[in-house]
Structure formats: structure tokens, C-alpha cells
Amino acid sequence: MRTLLLVPALLFATTGLAQRPKAVARPAAGPDVSMGLGRDALIAAALADISPARIRATDSTLVAFGTRHTMSDTVSATRGIGAARRFLYGELRAYSRDCGGCLRVEYDPYDVQITRFRDRPTARVVNVLAWLPGRDTTRVVVISGHYDSCICSTDQADATSDAPGADDDGSGTSAVVELARVMSKRFPKGLDATIVFAVVAAEEQGLLGATGFARRLHDEKKTVVAAFTDDIIGNVVADDGRVDSTSMRTYAVDSVPSRSGELARYVWGVGAVYNPAFEVRPTFRLDRIGRGGDHSPFHRLGDAALRFTERLEDTKRQHLGTDDLSGVNFAYVANVAKLNLATVASLASAPAPVDSVQARRDRASGGQKWNVTWKPTPGAARYEVLFRATSSATWTRVYDAGTATSYLLDEQLDDGWAAVRAVSDNGHRSLTTVASTSAPPRAAPAAATPAPPPER
Ligand SMILES: [Zn+2]
Numbered sequence: 001m002r003t004l005l006l007v008p009a010l011l012f013a014t015t016g017l018a019q020r021p022k023a024v025a026r027p028a029a030g031p032d033v034s035m036g037l038g039r040d041a042l043i044a045a046a047l048a049d050i051s052p053a054r055i056r057a058t059d060s061t062l063v064a065f066g067t068r069h070t071m072s073d074t075v076s077a078t079r080g081i082g083a084a085r086r087f088l089y090g091e092l093r094a095y096s097r098d099c100g101g102c103l104r105v106e107y108d109p110y111d112v113q114i115t116r117f118r119d120r121p122t123a124r125v126v127n128v129l130a131w132l133p134g135r136d137t138t139r140v141v142v143i144s145g146h147y148d149s150c151i152c153s154t155d156q157a158d159a160t161s162d163a164p165g166a167d168d169d170g171s172g173t174s175a176v177v178e179l180a181r182v183m184s185k186r187f188p189k190g191l192d193a194t195i196v197f198a199v200v201a202a203e204e205q206g207l208l209g210a211t212g213f214a215r216r217l218h219d220e221k222k223t224v225v226a227a228f229t230d231d232i233i234g235n236v237v238a239d240d241g242r243v244d245s246t247s248m249r250t251y252a253v254d255s256v257p258s259r260s261g262e263l264a265r266y267v268w269g270v271g272a273v274y275n276p277a278f279e280v281r282p283t284f285r286l287d288r289i290g291r292g293g294d295h296s297p298f299h300r301l302g303d304a305a306l307r308f309t310e311r312l313e314d315t316k317r318q319h320l321g322t323d324d325l326s327g328v329n330f331a332y333v334a335n336v337a338k339l340n341l342a343t344v345a346s347l348a349s350a351p352a353p354v355d356s357v358q359a360r361r362d363r364a365s366g367g368q369k370w371n372v373t374w375k376p377t378p379g380a381a382r383y384e385v386l387f388r389a390t391s392s393a394t395w396t397r398v399y400d401a402g403t404a405t406s407y408l409l410d411e412q413l414d415d416g417w418a419a420v421r422a423v424s425d426n427g428h429r430s431l432t433t434v435a436s437t438s439a440p441p442r443a444a445p446a447a448a449t450p451a452p453p454p455e456r
Contacts, residue, residue: 058174071159110212145172146203172230191348210294227298234328247279254284259304350428351379359435380422
């Protein structure tokens, strides 16, 4: 079997070292985190369409509505959250007209109680969704930003003062709108899985819009392949003057059986393949400490979920009247949007993740090898088995398993992890599924034994 070795090529100079003063050999770049993911020419071409000027125009319009507080005016055409959502709906409808009706645009309302406020008011929380149906309408990839804003650093319930929310989260909302424009133009027939461009509401009162939509997808028996949120993706200057416009962070929990950690590795790899100059910095944690985001409701329902966010935040500008357009770098937001597009398009082009992956110690090799088995996946042309040491943050070796649904892995899983992914005939890779190494349940246990905790 062909083996792709992805271990970083460290440059160990072997000639003349003894004669030279002590020198430290350094890799030319960081470790290879691409996991063998391929580059699709159509996706790469679409990235060039992402326009910082259009993202700025969308965000500027959102800011001009004064406030987008959840309890703000819903009737005015010029001020408040109602005007904002009608604007967003109109933009998405216009993109759909331009692609021959390829997007299904809808309001997605929920009547909820805002328990964070002392008088516990009820509110109609309205998301705006644009669906790009794929060949498979049961599998969905969700990319969201929240269009509500607040000045909740001063008064959570103040629904009338200006709350520009240019970065939080006009930036993410405008990126999602731009993705809908570019992807509907480039892929009007859709991809394999369905994509939902979602601008959601009432994030600031407890992720209420995203929670409603996550529950709805599960009630409708959709399979959520991945749920992303773009939230606070435009600031590049920290309060102390440090600047970082070339890297961004992802937040996702890494614990089996959740695939959120696998999603983080996937995004990391996609970034390295499509735009290596813009560094992805994964953090294996649900969110920043004490903070939350719209990927969380999906993660809690068991979906692979991840937050995109800027590298350097300035909390002196968040949830305040100072969160204005001067603090948003739109070239930076465009780079985040490009990473979004490459990730969403890659995942939506790929087969479903592989199911029922098991690894058993191979007796014939004296326990040095492992037998990995899995169920066939619809749409898979072949499979790949991946390995990483427990000390490695991402997959470092990829083995081609061909069309088989088993593979004798010459790696020691006492020291690492194995996973399997499906590859389509045009080279798109599914999310990885980590092999379970636990013994199968016995038919009739003598006594109830509590299950061991997940291993990581
Ligand atoms: Zn936010």
C-alpha cells in the first residue's frame, strides 16, 4: 500500500557541523499539518472572489441601523434589529435571483424567554437562513454569524442606545453573507452535502437563535456534518499596540466520540493547503475562558462544531459603543472568509464520515500491529487510515487502504491514535473518525460495570 509520510521534514544538516560554531537546525516552516488533504482548483478559484470591499459594505450597513439589540425596534425601516434582518434577507434573496434561485432563503423564528433579564421578557428571535441544497439534502454544513449586537458591558437590557457591533459580530455576519454570494455564484448546483448560510439572532442573550436552529435541524433528522460560527473576526490590534493580521484562532473541544476536535484538525489542514500565509492556530477548548459562541449548542447536541475568531481581541471595544468600523480590518476578515469557504466547500464536497471504526490488537504480529475495520461509506471511492502519536496535535501519517474496509496498521496504538476517512473519486476527504479501541460489550455481563471514561 502507498504510504504518505507527513512527518515534518526537519533540516538536520549533517555536513560540517563539527567545524562550525553551535547552530540550531530549524525547519523552514512549521510542521506539516495538511494531513494529506488535496487542493481543489474550483475551490481555489472561488477564494479570489471574496471581496473585502463587499464585506465592509455589508458591515457598514449593519452598523448604520444604530442598534441590533434583540429587544430593539422591529418595525422601523432604518433602525433596530427588524431593519437589519430585512436587509440581510434582501441581500440573500438578491444572490439567489442572480444564481437562478439556487438559494432557499427563509426567516427562521423562535419565541423564547430571555431568562437573563430580570423581568424575563419573551421575544421573537428571528434567524435568516440561506440554504444551498446539495445532492444529499439530509447532510448539512452550517456556517453562521450573529447579527444582533448589544452594549451589554454597560446595560444588558439597553435596547435603544447605539450598539454598533461592527466586530461583534458585524464582521462574522458580513463574512457569512459574502460566502453566500460567492458560493452561490460559483456552485449554483450545490455540492454533495447541503450548506446553510445562517445569520442568527440573540447570541448576546444566551445563544438563543443558534440553539433554536440546532434543535430544529435535529428535530428534522438532519445530520449536521459540521457547524461553524464566525464570531469577532476583524480586530488585529491589541490594547497594548501589538498587531497580528496574519493568524487567527479556532476553538473546538477535542474529546472522542465528538468529532469537534477532528473538525479543528480539518480546518488546520485546509488552511495549510489553501492559504499557508494565513496561519490557523487551533485551540482544543470549547471557547475562550468565560466566553461563549453559537457553535456551542451544536457541540452539546453531539455535532462537530467550531468557532473562528480573531487572534487578538480588545475587550475594551466589545459590547460597547466603541465597537465601531474603525476597529475592523476588512482584509483580515476576508482572509478568515477565505478559510471558511475552503473549509465549507471541502467538507460539503466530501463523503460522510466513516462509521463504526474499530481497532483490535493483531496477535500474529505479537501485538505490534493493529487491525482497523469500518463500515462502507456511500460515495467513498477509497479510504485512508491515519495515525498520530498521543503527543502530536494532528495526524502525521496517512496510509492508503484502497477500497477495502479493513487495514493492518503497522503502528503501535498503545502510543497513539488511529482514524479512518473516506475519499471521494475527485479526492475530497471526509472528516476523520477516530478508531475505538475498547472491547466490544459482552453479551450478558455478570454485573453492571461502569464504563471507563473517554480516553482523552
Ligand atoms: Zn459575538
